[in-house]
Amino acid sequence: MEQHKKIQASDWLMFTGLSVIWGFSFFFIKRGLEVFQPMQVASFRMSIAFVALIPLILINYKKLKVPLSKWKYIPLLGLFGNLIPAMLFCTAETKIDSGLTGIMNSTTPLFALLIGFLFYNVVLTQNKIIGVIVGFVGALIIVLSKQHSLSDLNIYIFMPLLATVCYGINVNIYKAKFQDENPIIIALLQYSFVAVFTIPYLFYSGAIHQIQQEPIVAWHSIKYLLILGIAGTGYALVFFNILIQRTSALFATMTTYMIPLVSIIVGLLDNEKILPVHCLGLFTILIGIYIGSRD
Secondary structure (H helix, E strand, C coil), X not given: CCCCCCCCHHHHHHHHHHHHXXXXXXXXXXXXXXXXXXXXXXXXXXXXXXXXXHHHHHHHHHHCCCCHHHHHHHHHHHHHHHHHHHHXXXXXXXXXXXXXXXXXXXXXXXXXXHHHHHHCCCCCCHHHHHHHHHHHHHHHHHHCCCCCCHHHCCHHHHHHHHHHHHHHHHHHHHHHHCCCCXXXXXXXXXXXXXXXXXXXXXXXXXXXXHHHHCHHHHHHHHHHHHHHHHHHHHHHHHHHHHHHHHCCHHHHHCHHHHHHHHHHHHHHHCCCCCCHHHHHHHHHHHHHHHHHCCC
């Protein structure tokens, strides 16, 4: 059962920093998609994150010790915490705005709570039950906002939701299996696993060839993907792992409360349209999460 810990000022600092950089990440993804395909953008993001963490690998190589019994969970962290959500978000943003994607991302704490209850002995109190129900109502408002009927549903709007389910699985695995491990080492192992697939894919898909043939055009997106990969992915995961260990899985995923606000502001500055019904859905989600976090 997850224990409650007192939140320190440094935890709030990490919380705020992660919220801001991840709020911008949807804008960075959008810029990457102007030149590259969704799977290429996701692969660049993961590969750049891995390369960015190589200095930490060199510094900490003597500490790369994780109990053998826990190694089988590393691929799960890499898949559910990194690769699958990255692919889903990139694909979704080919059809829906980055601000709306950021709003959908705010359902992460709800799925973290549900998965924790179903599989990791997290106590689901009355407040948490009500919070989950209210939160799903908010998500449903957004999903149905542009539809005339259920048969008209855009499959792309479900992709961010599926990504947040993956995040919910990831944080519960991490909290249950890696609470006492070095968060830097776990982040390194996650991206090392993912890079085995993403780096070869960049060559296979022609992304590297495209950079070589049209470097000026490619640089338009690469500069944003570098920021996304280094700050918004590689080092962000290190601090996120630290935040999970120092607080709780639920508190760490609450960074997604702030992400929609940042992504909406960035989206509006980028001439995106955020409808009032989207704000209503976001407000409903936040009410649900607030109720669910009160115990």
